[in-house]
Amino acid sequence: MSPETAPFGRSTRRVMLRIAPVSLTGPLAFAACGPAADTGPAGPAQPLKGAIRYSHLSTKSHVDVFQKLAAQFQQANPAVQVTAEPTWKWDNAKYIAEAVGGDAADVVWTSENYVTPLYARGVVAELDSFITRDKTLKPADYFNTVFGAYKFRGKQVGLPILWGAYVMYYNKSLFGRFGRKLPDDSWTWDTFLDAAKALSRPSNDPATFGQYGFETRWHENVWAPWVWNNGGDLFTPDGLKMALDKPEAIEGLQYLIDLIHRHRVAPTSDELSNHKLGTNAFGTGQVGMAWNAIYFLPTYRNSDALQQMEWDVAPIPKGKKGRATTNPTSGLGLWKGSKSPDAAYAFMKFLISEEASKAYVAEGVDGLPVHKAAADQVLKDGGPPKSKQVYIDAFTYAKPAFTTPYGQRAIQTLNDDIKNVFKTGGSVKDVITGSIAKLNQIMQEEISADTKK
Numbered sequence: 001m002s003p004e005t006a007p008f009g010r011s012t013r014r015v016m017l018r019i020a021p022v023s024l025t026g027p028l029a030f031a032a033c034g035p036a037a038d039t040g041p042a043g044p045a046q047p048l049k050g051a052i053r054y055s056h057l058s059t060k061s062h063v064d065v066f067q068k069l070a071a072q073f074q075q076a077n078p079a080v081q082v083t084a085e086p087t088w089k090w091d092n093a094k095y096i097a098e099a100v101g102g103d104a105a106d107v108v109w110t111s112e113n114y115v116t117p118l119y120a121r122g123v124v125a126e127l128d129s130f131i132t133r134d135k136t137l138k139p140a141d142y143f144n145t146v147f148g149a150y151k152f153r154g155k156q157v158g159l160p161i162l163w164g165a166y167v168m169y170y171n172k173s174l175f176g177r178f179g180r181k182l183p184d185d186s187w188t189w190d191t192f193l194d195a196a197k198a199l200s201r202p203s204n205d206p207a208t209f210g211q212y213g214f215e216t217r218w219h220e221n222v223w224a225p226w227v228w229n230n231g232g233d234l235f236t237p238d239g240l241k242m243a244l245d246k247p248e249a250i251e252g253l254q255y256l257i258d259l260i261h262r263h264r265v266a267p268t269s270d271e272l273s274n275h276k277l278g279t280n281a282f283g284t285g286q287v288g289m290a291w292n293a294i295y296f297l298p299t300y301r302n303s304d305a306l307q308q309m310e311w312d313v314a315p316i317p318k319g320k321k322g323r324a325t326t327n328p329t330s331g332l333g334l335w336k337g338s339k340s341p342d343a344a345y346a347f348m349k350f351l352i353s354e355e356a357s358k359a360y361v362a363e364g365v366d367g368l369p370v371h372k373a374a375a376d377q378v379l380k381d382g383g384p385p386k387s388k389q390v391y392i393d394a395f396t397y398a399k400p401a402f403t404t405p406y407g408q409r410a411i412q413t414l415n416d417d418i419k420n421v422f423k424t425g426g427s428v429k430d431v432i433t434g435s436i437a438k439l440n441q442i443m444q445e446e447i448s449a450d451t452k453k
Contacts, residue, residue: 080343111328126156161329164295169282174211195213215267218269229323230251282306311385327394418432
């Protein structure tokens with residue numbers, strides 16, 4: 001899950017649902033199921049041993065659960081010393097420098113778009129040899145497209161822990177008030193725009209926040225589906241250049257901009273800022289629809305306005321070329337320089353086990369667990385939205401925004417270049433045409449640094 005501004009300016013590394021507690025006392029059998037030393041097909045399994053460090057986010061829920069899980073793993077594997085460190089700052093450059101200096105954490109928190117640059121720089125190890133020897137890891141227990149997001153150039157370069165595909169939240173009460181049909185699987189961009197127009201009552205008074213059919217923001221997790229579903233892409237198939245200068249991509253992005261400034265069915269960034277709404281206009285009860293992942297669920301549940309209304313989730317609408325949505329994830333990488341790689345892999349596997357995954361739900365760690373049995377706990381929770389299965393079903397048409405290890409800096413630069421158009425309106429084509437050479441040059445610099453190509 002790439003970092004993004006969340007409601008009221010907080011990180012989207014947020015607290016999720018809290019379900020019935022999962023006990024973290026007593027040994028977990030899964031913890032001892034890491035790969036044994038490679039003694040041959042008939043050789044006996046060897047006890048795990050060594051010292052490993054795990055760098056993760058400093059969010060309180062992460063600190064709490066990973067301290068407990070590290071202790072639990074260590075209890076089941078007494079010859080292994082595990083240190084959980086809340087030192088991960090969404091900064092690949094920092095971790096790469098630590099790796100080059102020979103002092104990196106053995107296991108590192110990462111995401112689908114952060115792990116591939118680490119692999120390209122020769123920092124994280126391929127996991128295929130561990131998985132081949134591992135007879136206890138069952139792929140059917142996990143969401144396969146989420147696992148596939150950590151596969152790169154035919155190699156498994158990391159393991160996912162959590163995911164959250166973007167879906168459409170909608171205010172059922174607002175739809176009913178205006179007599180509009182509720183969103184469903186058949187919706188297209190035209191259906192969506194028609195409903196957004198019907199629900200919108202923009203305010204001409206800067207002191208008053210109006211009513212809008214849609215809420216949006218400028219982040220690749222939000223705007224990428226407008227590109228994909230119009231037939232465009234962010235990058236070329238080989239991942240070496242940006243493809244946003246193609247007509248289909250430009251048209252998709254312009255459609256999004258026009259929702260704000262031409263059709264006036266979404267508030268401007270200035271309106272959101274002036275009313276201190278951050279990315280939570282939907283929580284006011286005065287917005288009909290918003291594209292967000294499950295990370296926003298606690299905020300919506302805690303909204304005073306929404307507690308007085310009915311709201312639910314639906315798939316995002318189909319574009320000209322179908323439906324795809326972004327699937328930000330969080331996961332784990334294994335430092336190539338680890339002195340205890342077997343123990344590090346075993347700890348990684350433990351962190352994606354059913355037992356550990358249920359602990360994430362119980363402890364309030366953000367996202368849907370990649371382990372299906374643990375994710376099922378979210379479906380059984382009695383709070384809104386009613387259609388929670390939409391979160392799960394989205395994995396069948398979800399994909400990562402980044403399909404190349406070379407695009408992070410280029411996308412960040414594009415986001416800076418286009419922010420004025422998003423803020424005030426204008427031509428997406430002009431911005432991208434003027435920026436494309438610079439963006440591709442940035443990607444070439446990243447390609448030159450690739451030690452694994």
